[in-house]
Amino acid sequence: MHKIKVEDREFEIFLENETINKRIRLLGIQINVDYEQKCPLFIGVLNGSFLFMADLIKEIDVPCEVAFMRVASYEGTSSSGKVKELIGLPDDIEGRDIIIVEDIVDTGLTLTHILKTIKEKNPSSIKVSSLLLKPAALKYEIEELEYIGFEIPNEFVVGYGLDYNGLGRNLTDIYRATES
Ligand code: XMP
Numbered sequence: 001m002h003k004i005k006v007e008d009r010e011f012e013i014f015l016e017n018e019t020i021n022k023r024i025r026l027l028g029i030q031i032n033v034d035y036e037q038k039c040p041l042f043i044g045v046l047n048g049s050f051l052f053m054a055d056l057i058k059e060i061d062v063p064c065e066v067a068f069m070r071v072a073s074y075e076g077t078s079s080s081g082k083v084k085e086l087i088g089l090p091d092d093i094e095g096r097d098i099i100i101v102e103d104i105v106d107t108g109l110t111l112t113h114i115l116k117t118i119k120e121k122n123p124s125s126i127k128v129s130s131l132l133l134k135p136a137a138l139k140y141e142i143e144e145l146e147y148i149g150f151e152i153p154n155e156f157v158v159g160y161g162l163d164y165n166g167l168g169r170n171l172t173d174i175y176r177a178t179e180s
């Protein structure tokens with residue numbers, strides 16, 4: 001088993017880049033069909049979504065725009081339950097078809113907060129694409145969750161944009177924390 005160390009923790013390979021990219025190609029096809037004749041505005045949630053956004057957007061062939069925003073809500077390996085303000089949200093959301101791009105949805109608290117804030121700006125429609133979803137951790141019902149890459153067990157993962165204490169975002173594959 002391919003194992004690596006990020007800071008003080010051991011991780012093992014979980015999703016290889018090729019697997020991730022195959023799945024993203026399928027998500028792209030789905031979005032292209034659903035948004036035919038539309039011009040969606042993709043809004044990535046920084047930092048974790050930057051690689052997923054880069055690969056997803058390359059699969060999109062309808063006209064589209066890309067923006068990023070930030071919300072700080074997470075420290076260490078479990079959700080803190082605190083959600084801070086949204087920074088850098090584009091101001092031309094009214095009447096647009098919005099697709100929020102997330103790296104991972106855990107409890108869903110962050111996403112619920114983002115959705116509430118964006119809905120107040122009267123978009124025409126709003127959906128979410130998240131590379132990863134931990135169904136067992138989900139505490140909020142989110143009907144906008146439409147384009148999910150992988151449903152994963154309730155374990156901490158790192159790589160492909162996801163970090164452990166700021167480290168590991170550069171890893172091409174996704175790794176999960178080993179028991180220990
Ligand atoms: P909630 O609980 O609000 O959390 O859905 C979503 C945010 O928590 C972070 N998160 C993780 N980050 N590996 C990470 O690197 C994980 O396994 C993980 N689980 C949750 C992430 O920043 C996400 O936006």
Ligand code: MG
Pocket residue numbers: 048074162163
């Ligand atoms: Mg993070």
